[in-house]
Amino acid sequence: MPMTRDPAADARAPKPATEATRKAHAALAARLPLDDDADFARAERGLLRRGVEAEVLPTAAPGTVNPSLWRQARLNALAGLFEVTEGVYQVRGYDLANVTFVRGARGWIVVDPLTAAETAAAALRTLREHFADGRPVTAVVYTHCHVDHFAGIRGVVTDEQVASGEVRIIGPEGFLEHAVSENVIAGTAMSRRALYMYGLMLPKGERGHVDTGLGRGVAGGTWGLVPPTETVSETGTELLVDGVRMVFQVTPGTEAPAEMNFLLPDQRALCLAENCTAVQHNLYTPRGAEVRDALAWSGYIDEALRAYAPAADVVFASHHWPRWGAQEITAYLTKQRDAYRYLHDQTMRLANQGLVAAEIAEELELPPGLADEFFLRDYYGTVNHNAKAVYQKYLGWFDANPAHLHPLPQVEAAQRYVAYMGGADAVLARARADFAAGAYRWVAEVVNHVVFADPANQEARLLQADTLEQLGYQAESGPWRDFYLTGAQELRQGTPNAPGLRTPVQPDVLRGMPGAMLLDFLAVRLDGPRAATRSLRLALHLTDAGSTHLVELSHGTLHHSAGEDAPGAVRLDRATLARLADDPSLLDAALADGSVSAPEAGANDLRELLQLLVAFDLFFPVIEP
Missing domain, CATH: 3.30.1050.10 (SCP2 sterol-binding domain)
Structure with a gap:
């Protein structure tokens, strides 16, 4: 008996890429050297043991994924244990971040023990299986106060080891205050938004979550926090940790409110925490957080370039893969420094010429020499929303247009917009024509009014979902893709109905x-x-x-x-x-x-x-x- 199709189910199913999306992908692919394999050589260099979670993605991007983001996803999928330099090793691809292991005189120094105890324990197990030396963990270093760099702590140490002094826990000044406050005062709102930003409710695959840009995805598991037993408050502080010299550079207010880089002078290795990675980072994170200081960020990279890079043969970070050699290190840090400074200075130049945040975001582009570097592409942060962040830091939400000083709230404004435009049917008729023409940004803005004027309008919800989906397919930024696709999913399936489900204080x-x-x-x-x-x-x-x-x-x-x-x-x-x-x-x-x-x-x-x-x-x- 032939199966009958359910038109309603078909309407709610993810769609393929449209011709407009495929053309957008082809145009981007023509502009970028996607066949440049230098990053793949860097990401594979020093491989000692392939990770159990390693996944090989096809070279060709599917039509539903931005080809540049797909390239980044292929790089982030290279999981395993890697040698950075003698005595310094990383496990990559087990979690959103990397965990670094430094061989000490007696045991292992663990740098940034991931998001979950399970992934941290798996990384430590991979290290021990390779070296088979039974060396204990003697210290943990938190480079900064974001959850993917400390919450796996109990996968590598116990409370008893810390309490006895057997294991030192070292972090930047202000670590505990900021690690706690970011997960409490705005914890529920941030958690809800993080579900969007990291695609945590999406299926994994070419029509769902592919990559965050910063790493494959956020690991689930057991979350923990062990406070530092000692903190670093001044740049130039040198500590001897299990026989290893570590010289610290404190960088507050950059990628995190409490953060630090460090140099291993004897290994000639410089850890850049999350201040320099293989993406343009967020000056404003879409999950919500305080706006970051682009000027200070650029200044701290400049300090690292001048004071620490000359003593290093390799730089590595809490995400992605290292860079080796003085010439490559200098070029990398110089361009990272210049990118954040350019975003800052040019945003404020345009603001002082009278442009508002949305206008600046449309006009601003990184210049040649920066825009063509893959490690400054919009995989995580974007020029568009980072420019708005700089504007917000100095001038706030108001653009000085009196019409925007006291606008109507969303629902009332939406109802009036729809009425002015001739009613929902008239709006949707025009929106469908614009969708066919590939004008997805405009369709998303217009149909959003219909959804907010009447959230029960299924035709509007499904058209808005199809529109957000194409915007997600086109996005080079992992978080933008996940935001768009999660919005499409909830428009089709409804906002999850789980009253009483909260984010408890851990x-x-x-x-x-x-x-x-x-x-x-x-x-x-x-x-x-x-x-x-x-x-x-x-x-x-x-x-x-x-x-x-x-x-x-x-x-x-x-x-x-x-x-x-x-x-x-x-x-x-x-x-x-x-x-x-x-x-x-x-x-x-x-x-x-x-x-x-x-x-x-x-x-x-x-x-x-x-x-x-x-x-x-x-x-x-x-x-x-």
Whole structure:
């Protein structure tokens, strides 16, 4: 019996590349030397052991993937254990980042232990299987405070090894504060946006997630945080770590708010952390974070070029593959330095000539000599959104046009746009013609109004999905591709419906979080309008942190200050406070089992405060109101 097709299912299925997309790919391929194999030689150099997750991608890009991004994906797929130089090794391709191992006098120094304990443990196992020497881990170095460089820590060391002093943990000054704060105050919003940026809900393949540009993808698994036992605060600091000399360059406010490079002078190897990789990086990350300082970034690369590069025969980083030889190192650092400076200076030149962020982003291009370098292509950050980031850093969201000072909110504006344009049917008729002509950016802007005016309009949702999909296929940037394709997926399938699914504060984050930071997080969760007419004061003693905080509710705001422990204080640990904030109904049980100790008045005040907090569900709508 012949199978019948389901037209509705077909409409919601991923589509092939259109002729317009194929032409765009062909035009880009004609401009770039995609057959240049120099990076493939670099990425394969020093291979000691092929990784178990290694994947060989075909040379030819499928029609649904930008050919330049496909080239980058092929490079990032080269997984395994590599020798950087004698005594310095990297495992690449197991996670979003690289983990580096430096041979010490007694054991291994681990640099940036990945995102998950499982991937870090697999990398260490690969190293040990190759060398078969049974050497212990003697130290861990965090180059910066992003999760893909520290959260796999428990795959290489135990808490007991750190507590005993057997293993040193070294990080830049401010590491713990920034590692914790980035995952708390805006944690839910960042997590939701990260699902888009890294394509975490997409199927892997030529019509789904292909590559982030920075690496194959974010690893799932067990997340952890062990605070540094010592920090580096000054450039030029030299430490002897398991017999290995390490000279540090602190680079705050560059790719991360707390970051550092380091030189291994005896190995003549320079680690550039994530400040110089084989992509143009983000000055603004689409998952959301503070805008980064392009001027400072360029300045720190210049410092590395002048003060550290002459002492190095190889430079390596927390992503991608190394560069060898003085000539190549100098050219690489010079062009990285110049790219971030060019983005900064030329954005502000155009801003001072009256152009606004969107106009600058359309006009600005890297000049010849920079634009034609693969390590400055738009695989992760892009010239377009980085220019907007520079503008934002200096001038903020407002472009000075009074019409943009107080615009209507999205839904009301969308309803009026659609009405002015003659109704949804008229908009969609014109949009379909523009889609056929390949005007995808315009179709996405216009049809978005129809979706926000009436999210139940299936014709609009499916046309918008088809449009975002083609934009994703054309994107050279891995994050842009994943944003577009995740938006298309949710338009077709609906925003995931998982009420109550939240991003809990991880136990390791709680252990590293000062009590004051936890209370700041609760202040963000306070329902200000509902709390505006309420007032209370209570003393909270956080038993595991050993700190007492005087908490005041005033005019819809929550204030706290350091205080002294007193008999009337509410006593509980940070994990219990975080759990009660998520579910205030647990307070009576906590009082009964002793995990909360409080006089009646203090318990009542705590109950009132908890009931004024809101919970943040992870799957809030993005592509619909």
